[in-house]
Amino acid sequence: ALASARSDALIWARDPEQARAIGQQHLNPRHLPDIALPSALRATGDFDAALAHVLDGSDPAERLIVLGVPMAGLAEVCRRIAAALPARTPDAPPVHLLWTCKGISPDTHEWPHQIVAQALSGIAGLHTGVLSGPSFAREVAQGLPVALTVAGRDPGTGRAAQAAFHGTRARIYGTRDVMGVEVGGALKNVMAIACGISDGLRLGTNARAALITRGLAEIQRLGVALGGQADTFIGLTGLGDLVLTATGELSRNRQVGVAIGQGRTLDDILAGGMTAEGVRCARAAQALGRRHGLDLPITDAVCGVLFDGVAPPQAVAALLARDPRDE
Ligand SMILES: NC(=O)c1ccc[n+]([C@@H]2O[C@H](COP(=O)([O-])OP(=O)(O)OC[C@H]3O[C@@H](n4cnc5c(N)ncnc54)[C@H](O)[C@@H]3O)[C@@H](O)[C@H]2O)c1
Numbered sequence: 001a002l003a004s005a006r007s008d009a010l011i012w013a014r015d016p017e018q019a020r021a022i023g024q025q026h027l028n029p030r031h032l033p034d035i036a037l038p039s040a041l042r043a044t045g046d047f048d049a050a051l052a053h054v055l056d057g058s059d060p061a062e063r064l065i066v067l068g069v070p071m072a073g074l075a076e077v078c079r080r081i082a083a084a085l086p087a088r089t090p091d092a093p094p095v096h097l098l099w100t101c102k103g104i105s106p107d108t109h110e111w112p113h114q115i116v117a118q119a120l121s122g123i124a125g126l127h128t129g130v131l132s133g134p135s136f137a138r139e140v141a142q143g144l145p146v147a148l149t150v151a152g153r154d155p156g157t158g159r160a161a162q163a164a165f166h167g168t169r170a171r172i173y174g175t176r177d178v179m180g181v182e183v184g185g186a187l188k189n190v191m192a193i194a195c196g197i198s199d200g201l202r203l204g205t206n207a208r209a210a211l212i213t214r215g216l217a218e219i220q221r222l223g224v225a226l227g228g229q230a231d232t233f234i235g236l237t238g239l240g241d242l243v244l245t246a247t248g249e250l251s252r253n254r255q256v257g258v259a260i261g262q263g264r265t266l267d268d269i270l271a272g273g274m275t276a277e278g279v280r281c282a283r284a285a286q287a288l289g290r291r292h293g294l295d296l297p298i299t300d301a302v303c304g305v306l307f308d309g310v311a312p313p314q315a316v317a318a319l320l321a322r323d324p325r326d327e
């Protein structure tokens with residue numbers, strides 16, 4: 001998206017072959033082989049050179065790093081940045097760092113901002129935030145319009161992202177509710193698996209609408225308990241991303257659910273190495289809910305089906321048989 005309007009966009013890829021294909025052929029053969037990337041897009045396999053390129057930027061929009069790695073790679077990339085960043089004085093020009101990953105660490109139950117803080121806090125002039133919202137990578141790469149939200153403690157981070165993306169097909173909103181944005185991004189993946197299972201079982205569009213609506217209530221319940229703002233969950237990073245992921249055929253989390261509803265096993269579905277963050281974070285979401293004494297029935301049902309051998313029709317029957325309650 002950035003390279004559609006800027007000549008200074010540079011991708012770092014850890015695989016030099018991938019960097020060469022993106023930088024020279026303007027193609028991403030592994031993930032989007034049929035889409036021509038902007039000719040202005042440059043790429044490198046040299047991590048230090050990519051970092052130096054950002055530090056050389058003359059304004060905050062140029063000194064912006066966007067980490068497009070999954071949860072599993074976030075800590076490692078942040079540690080690499082911490083190790084490679086030259087010592088900075090408090091008056092050094094600000095650098096803004098965003099991450100796009102949506103999830104919870106399955107082992108430690110940490111949120112992305114906590115993982116980033118562990119690796120990068122205390123570095124002078126480095127401001128961090130999360131970039132989230134309804135955004136299938138394929139559609140972004142095709143240059144189709146997209147609206148996203150940046151959440152960061154420093155309002156300058158949202159402004160830097162707005163300036164960087166201005167003139168592209170991406171519109172950026174700002175908020176300071178990092179926790180609310182991260183809970184929405186992580187939990188919508190679990191709800192997309194639930195909707196996929198329902199659709200794989202051919203339970204109909206009424207059932208899907210019910211899962212989206214009650215799923216949103218569940219996301220908001222957990223998010224508010226963890227300190228997020230209730231309004232955030234009806235914005236782009238909550239309702240917006242939930243609707244996209246629960247209904248859009250491009251969603252990998254939804255695809256996992258559909259395949260399970262159709263009778264395939266999780267091991268079989270994930271054997272090709274697909275990234276489906278909802279699978280990795282469902283248990284952590286369940287554990288956090290229990291720790292806070294919250295009722296998260298759809299998350300419980302997804303965990304039951306994914307990990308505890310509960311048959312999908314049995315999970316549906318259990319959800320329907322719950323005691324009646326007010327909405
Ligand atoms: N794909 C989408 O449509 C989309 C949209 C918005 C947000 N997200 C979120 O962004 C994150 C990344 O998603 P994705 O689909 O791009 O994932 P992906 O699995 O395609 O990985 C993206 C890139 O990160 C690289 N990578 C993985 N671990 C790394 C590491 N330790 N160091 C360096 N590079 C590493 C991969 O090789 C790949 O090139 C996920 O959390 C996802 O939920 C994805």
Ligand SMILES: O=P(O)(O)OC[C@H](O)CO
Binds near residue numbers: 133136137252276
């Ligand atoms: O393909 P998914 O299910 O990981 O969803 C991708 C993005 O998170 C949609 O905003």
